[in-house]
Structure formats: structure tokens, C-alpha cells
Amino acid sequence: MQKRRFIQCDVFTSTPTKGNGLAVILDAEELDARQMQEFAAWTNLAETAFLLPPTTPAADYKVRIFTPAREMLFAGHPTLGSCAAWLRSGGKPRSSGAVVQECGVGLVTIDVSGEVPAFAAPPTKIEPLPTERLRAITEALWIIPERVVRVAQLSNGPVWQVLQLKSAADVLAADSSRTRYPHSLASA
Template sequence: MTSLDFFEIDVFATGAFTGNPLAVICGADGLSGEQMQAIASWTNFSETTFLLAPTNAEADYRVRIFTPTQEYDFAGHPTLGTARAWLEQGNQTCSEGRVIQECGVGNVEVRITGDTLAFATPPLKRSDPLSEEEKAQVREAFGVAKHMLIDASYGDNGPGWKLALLDSVDTLRALERPEGSDLKVAFAALTGTEDPAYELRAFNPAFEDPVTGSANGAMAQWLRGRGDVPQRYTVSQGTALG
């Protein structure tokens, strides 16, 4: 039996067991895609990643990202957690102060500042507005009145998010995850300040994410395009969990 290094990492944590858990399997080049999916189903984390040798000359490593049921081209907390695992193994980066990750959307830069890692959000694969029918589906599933939904769009950088802007933080915090829905929606509400500029909640079909890198990155690109947020700002997420 082959033995591989295995990490369990708490990403975006503000204390013990407060962030997004991630499993990382290192040196996984000998595993097939079917084996990776089986392992990700077994760990049952929101995502499990597999560290591989890069195929792009500019990249430090390659990663494949799996949920218990499917593979993603990109995801936020798996990007940061995988980079941390790669560094913890004593690897040296090709470029000073940054790790270059190769994944399904191409190369993603992860900046290293002291002990902190931050990724540059990749371009959106899909960013067109939701149709009126799709907006109605979101409103019906989450119990949102028509006047409460200001705008909605796709914000797909890998996981396939739909993005929705609500009329107030109170409306946002009152949301409840619908049972039996297969919608994957990130909701935001502007606060009227820059710290934080908006609050976000991200709902998967099976759970609500405490912090979501891919959704926040997509939401930032969308809200900047709308002219709703400044160039630099902070975001709040996780305040309504539980």
C-alpha cells in the first residue's frame, strides 16, 4: 500500500475549528481521477485537494480539487490550504514572495506576506445576468420578496456560484438554507461603509459556508463592475452561522 502525506487544514480560521476544513493529499501523481473522487467522498469535507507535479513551467505545483461528488476547476479556501500544505513540506517557490498554483482555470498566484497567504481571483468563466425565471427560483427558494432582490448574476470561477445582491443586511441575516434545493447562491448586502463594505452569506445545497474565497472573489468582481464598492475594502461573512 502506498503511503502519502495527508493534511487537515482549517482555512480562514479566527480560532480553533472556526474556518473551512480542507483535506490535502500530497504527492498524489499516482492516483487516478476515480481514486481521488473516492477519497474525497470518504473524507466528506467540502473540498479535498490533491497535490501534483506541475505541467506548466511557471507553476510551483498542480492541484486537483474535489468535493464529495464532483471536481472543481478552482476554489478559494482549497487554494490557500493547498499552498500552505505545499510550503509546510519545505518546498521552495520559483518566484520570491509568491506561489504559482496550476489548476483547472490555469495558473493562480498566491501571495506570501509573512505568515499570511492571499490569492488573486481568476477571471470568471461565466458572468451573465440571471434570467427573470432564475431570479424567481432564487427568491422562492430562500423566501425573498421581489423588492428585496436588487440584482443577480452568475459569478462562476469554478464552483458555479450564482450571485445575489439584497436590499439590506437585515434581509441577508434572516435567510435560511432551503431544504431540498440544489441552488448554489452567494448573497451580499451593502453596509454603506468601507469596513466592511458588504456582508456575504454563501449557501451550498447541503450547508452554509463560514467563509468562501471563490464566492467573495466573484462577488468583488461583480460589485466592482456595478460601481458598488471601492478598490480596497473588507467583507464580513460568518456572522449569521448557527
């Protein structure tokens, strides 16, 4: 078995155990998708990042991001955490003040000129939220359908289902801890 360098880091904090946990495998060459998925499931963190040589000369490194269940094309804290791990492990950016990461959504430029790294999120695709998905969400969260103002499905790597409700009280009343949807709420 080949030894690989592995870092577990906290993203969005300088205080240990107070940030978003991220596993970073610094030398993931020769690992296939199945092995990456198995390792990500083993770490049981929200995401695990695998660093690889870039496949395009414009990038400094390539990252593949896995949750315990699937691969993601892009995610925010793995982008920042893998960049910090890459730099701290000796990575040298091609351009001063910026690291270019290759990932499933393309190239992401990370500004490393300031105190903390930052990036602009990749373009977000906005689509209608499918009716059956909206119904499942309102039932699961006990949201009265008439209290929904508008909805959308956003995608920029992860896919987000977004609902705007009529009031803050409606948001606070959403509750996924209940087991059955009271159909009488739908007409309330």
C-alpha cells in the same frame, strides 16, 4: 495499496478546529479522478486538494480540488491551504516570495512574502442569472420577487448566484427552512 502523505488543516486561522477544514493529499500522482472523488467523499470536508507535479514550467505544483460530490476548477481556501501544506512538506518555490499554483482556471500566484499567504482571485465571469434559476432561488428562500433589485451569475471556478434585495430586512427574512412557497407572497 500505496501509502500517501495526507494533511488535514485549518485554513484562515492559527487555532485548531476554528478555520475552514481542508484535506490535502501531498503526493497524488497516479490517482485518477474517480479515486480522488472517492477520497474527497470519504473526508466529507467542503474540499479536498490533491497535489501533483505541474504540467507547465511556470508552476511550482498543480492542484486538483474536489468537494464530496464534484471537482472544482478553483476555490479560495484550497488554494491557500494547499500552498501552506506544500511549503510545510518541503516544497520550494521557483521565485522568492511567491508560489505559482496550477489549477483548473490556470495559474494562480500566491504571495508568501508576508505573515499569511495571499492571492488575487482569478478573473470573474459575470453573466445574467437565468430566469428559471432566479425563480427557484426566490421560491426556496421565500423571497418576494418584487424585492429583488438586480441579479447576476458569477463564475471564477465556483459558480455563484447573486441577488441584491431592496433592504437588509429583506435579506434577513429569506428563509430556506420552510417547506412550501406561499404564492400569495409574490403579489405582496
